[in-house]
Amino acid sequence: MTIPTTTSPAATGPALDVLRRVFGYDAFRGEQAAVIDTVVGGGDALVLMPTGGGKSLCYQIPALVREGTGVVVSPLIALMQDQVDALAALGVRAAFLNSTLSFEARRDVERALVAGELDLLYLAPEALRNRTTLDLLDQARIALFAIDEAHCVSQWGHDFRPDYLELSMLHQRWPTVPRIALTATATAATRTEIATRLDLAGARHFVSSFDRPNITYRIVPKDRPDKQLLELLRTEHGHADGRGDAGIVYCLSRASVEKTAAMLVQNGIEALPYHAGLPAGVRAANQSRFLREDGVVMVATIAFGMGIDKPDVRFVAHLDLPKSVEGYYQETGRAGRDGLPSTAWLAYGLADVVQQRRLIETSEGDPAHRRNLAQHLNAMLALCETVECRRAQLLAYFGQEHPGACGACDTCVAPPEAWDGTVAAQKVLSTVLRLARERGQSFGVGQVIDILLGRDTEKVRRFRHQDLTVFGVGTDLAEPEWRAVVRQLLAQGLLTVEGVHGTLVLTEASGEVLAGRREVRMRHEPERPARTARARKTAVVEDLAEADTALFEALRTWRAGEAKAQGKPAYIVFGDATLRGIATARPGTPGELAAVSGVGETKLERYGEAVLAVVAAVSAQ
Structure with missing residues (x-):
């Protein structure tokens, strides 16, 4: 079920303190607080939030609030380093175990895990099929298991990962450790499949709006x-x-x-x-x-x-x-x-x-x-x-x-126009039907359109298609318009294709149209004004004042140099949204900078002096 948004302990307790102190945000969004309360309290959760909706906070904050290490199961070995770097920049003790580590580096991570010196540990799902990994986790205090990209468990899905099918063992082996499965993409049927395959039948479901208004x-x-x-x-x-x-x-x-x-x-x-x-x-x-x-x-x-x-x-x-x-x-x-x-x-x-x-x-x-x-x-x-x-x-x-x-x-x-395409549809379907019945032939889109337009081509002459009664009946539409008609017939299931050459074939529904018992509505694209290529502001500064844009760009230049010196992605230093906030607020003191969304304690200590210097220099110009 979907849990309604209500006032919760996370809105005022330790979780909110972590949100402000570590991540630099003032309040939870949507159902984050309710999800965090569930997991902090030891309950299981299945979370559907759109990308950018703050899913990661739903397990990162409980891992920081609960005793032990939060174990994150992620299919993304190539990105684990950046995920860990982003957390480290916030002062979070994070690490990963995967095949990219040397023996010595792996041993150091294992030692830190057993010693209780990690807040978060990232693992690939295949690692949990390894007895050595399981024995290692048995020696640690585990705060929670987070199963990220949980839609990978769906065998009908677009990102199916067979190793995810084994993750139901987490509950069997560690029955008292809360689990949270997260994804940005799942229909109701996929959500049911995730709960079944991950043994999350008793989990609370949190389904946020899928809308991305930006x-x-x-x-x-x-x-x-x-x-x-x-x-x-x-x-x-x-x-x-x-x-x-x-x-x-x-x-x-x-x-x-x-x-x-x-x-x-x-x-x-x-x-x-x-x-x-x-x-x-x-x-x-x-x-x-x-x-x-x-x-x-x-x-x-x-x-x-x-x-x-x-x-x-x-x-x-x-x-x-x-x-x-x-x-x-x-x-x-x-x-x-x-x-x-x-x-x-x-x-x-x-x-x-x-x-x-x-x-x-x-x-x-x-x-x-x-x-x-x-x-x-x-x-x-x-x-x-x-x-x-x-x-x-x-x-x-x-x-x-x-x-x-x-x-x-x-x-x-x-808005596009809708038009009655029944007659046009009948012309296309009749052509396909007559080719099949009268000649025992099937052709692709190009030949069908040539017949409708009455074109004198070598292929038309070779197969004597000029003798068909439908030859030339489509001169009321141009070729691009006929291609749009065929496209929409295929989209509506009134035509299909067969074989490696993609020949057009009627469907069961075609007869209703040919008999005049079904109307076919089609989409007509509106005319769009021509555009000329010209330089313009990028979207991120489109609505900033000119002075604020200059400060934003100066901050981006500073960020680029800082990120290059660290060998880290620029967004790990600060994201564009935070730089926009700084450019608009123009803070003059550490306290004012700390009030900008996305500036937590660790980043304030690490970058505060340099950021304030950039603001002061640009403001003085």
Whole structure:
């Protein structure tokens, strides 16, 4: 069940003291306090919070309040170092155990754990299948177990990890230690699966709103996507002149990742590729640069991103259609973790639908598996083709209501038109039907459109398609419009594709349309004004006054030097949201600086003098 937000001990007790003293925040958000109370009190919890909603505090603070060490199970070996560094910067005693450690380093961590000198210990799920690790934990005082990215336990999910299936043993081996499972992405069915597979039947469920109001959602018709991506980065994210916003571009294939990254570099944008085919050292180096440097664009397959803690990702762009709404939500959620304005942008076209339908048709697995893949894709296509508020439809997928008219998605800002596409649909379906019945043939999209437009092509002549009664009946629409019609028929399940060549085939529902018993409503994209590439402020300083912007940039320059000297990501020193707060407040004393959100005791002691010097120097100019 969902626990309502109420006044709780965490709002006034030791947990709030830790929040203020260590993390530098004045109050808990949403259901954080109720979750923390549950775990501090020894209860189990299943937590669904959007990325950037403060999930990590839900286990970090109980680990600091309870006696012993909080053990965090995370699938992200490559990111454990940065997670531990971020905690160390706050004065938290944190460490990890994984295959990257030397024998001596591992021995030191084990000794500190047994001696009670660690607040938090990060482990990969596979480590808990190792008897040595289990025996080590038996020697320690364990405050709690946190199972991060808990959706990885779902065998129907997009990030399934088999090792997560073994984590039910935590309760069996340590029945009195509280457990907290956390994820940003789960439908009601996935939530039930997580509780069952992790033996969390008695856990309290905390389901926060999935809404990310700082993210603007846009899905655009794909038309020369490289050019569209460049326009987005240049006109909206500061890459027209110098380094702009940091962001992630997702592509479906390794080849498209390499091609897109090279295109961006050729156009003066600092971009790096990331996919499973690259050597491990290259992947690690590119990930490190993305995390540590400002304004880098990562072009990647979905192998990249889960658990990325970089808070200042200002955009996530998809050049290919995600396979599910869960995947789309998870990936777009990597933007704007700091709560500042960010963009989720997707270029979507007919070829995406054909490709995804073909992949499902030819995928391995039983019919139930293919049906599940098709259901996920259908939900994603419905989000792409809706004429309603995208935010409302996205939240409805996760079982949450939204009134619509959010003002921060493309269908609200520039509403598309819905039109009666029944006749156009009948023309397409009739063409596919006549090819099958009269000729015993099936063709892809291109040939069907050539027939509708009455084109005199070599292929038309070879198969004598000019003799079909439907030849030339579609001259009322242009080719791009017919491609949009076919795309939407595929999205609505009125057409499907078969075989490796993606030939068009009727479905059971097609007959209703052909017989005139079903109306087909379609989406017509609104005309959008042309934009010219021009330099503009990056999103993070868009609404700052000119003087505050100058101070913000000076603070960023100081932060970059400090982070480089430490060999750490810049956000570990201070996040953009905290620098904005400093630039706006212009503190002149340590007490005033401590009042800025995100400035805890350790950071005040470590950086306070230097930050105040930057503020004073810029203010004096």
